[in-house]
């Protein structure tokens with residue numbers, strides 16, 4: 001079976017929050033909250049995952065819908081949603097972002113945080129998703145995209161211990177052993193992950209792979225235009241700094 005960008009996320013779910021607390025953290029959350037306040041709802045988050053963005057943003061709009069293909073990621077988000085009492089504001093749907101199951105012009109804002117469009121591994125998948133977003137977005141509505149640009153520049157390495165730490169509130173020690181492979185012809189970066197959990201004298205290893213496709217800003221902008229969007233801004237960080245090729249993140253807002 002060919003690799004698909006949605007592969008691997010079910011197995012990653014138990015480790016996603018643990019790893020992201022050590023990487024992106026909540027750095028991008030104020031940007032998404034401010035945008036949601038400015039643009040207003042109803043809003044849709046593509047690839048809402050465990051709710052890192054969805055939960056804080058749900059407090060800022062009258063209605064937020066999150067869609068994700070991974071049942072284990074959504075299960076975590078459901079638990080977080082009920083802990084925070086967000087049940088009536090945050091609606092969750094298990095589905096694929098290439099085929100959005102919503103009526104035309106349903107949303108004022110569509111958010112694609114933290115490289116979710118990079119989980120679309122070929123042009124056809126990106127084209128289908130952009131078309132689907134165009135359809136569900138209201139005229140004049142905003143489509144905001146955060147891309148992780150440096151993936152294609154990562155050095156390849158094999159079986160490196162890239163992170164280690166305790167699970168919050170438990171004695172379990174987690175180690176991430178990672179292999180990075182690049183496929184420049186297809187603009188793909190593959191992460192082969194091994195999460196090793198140790199508790200007492202027992203150890204369990206969870207293995208899976210995640211793949212991402214990284215386009216340049218110019219290529220992404222061209223695809224947005226072809227799908228009927230106008231690119232309004234491209235920033236190089238979450239505070240709105242000017243974009244440059246080495247920027248740590250690329251934040252594109254289109255209408």
Ligand SMILES: C[S@@+](CC[C@H](N)C(=O)[O-])C[C@H]1O[C@@H](n2cnc3c(N)ncnc32)[C@H](O)[C@@H]1O
Pocket residue numbers: 005006009010046047048049050051052053067068069070073095096097098113114115116119120
């Ligand atoms: C990088 S995580 C982002 C999660 C969350 N938005 C955040 O910022 O923490 C990407 C999410 O997209 C989901 N995903 C990947 N490909 C998908 C697809 N084709 N359709 C729906 N969800 C997808 C994965 O299951 C995962 O939860």
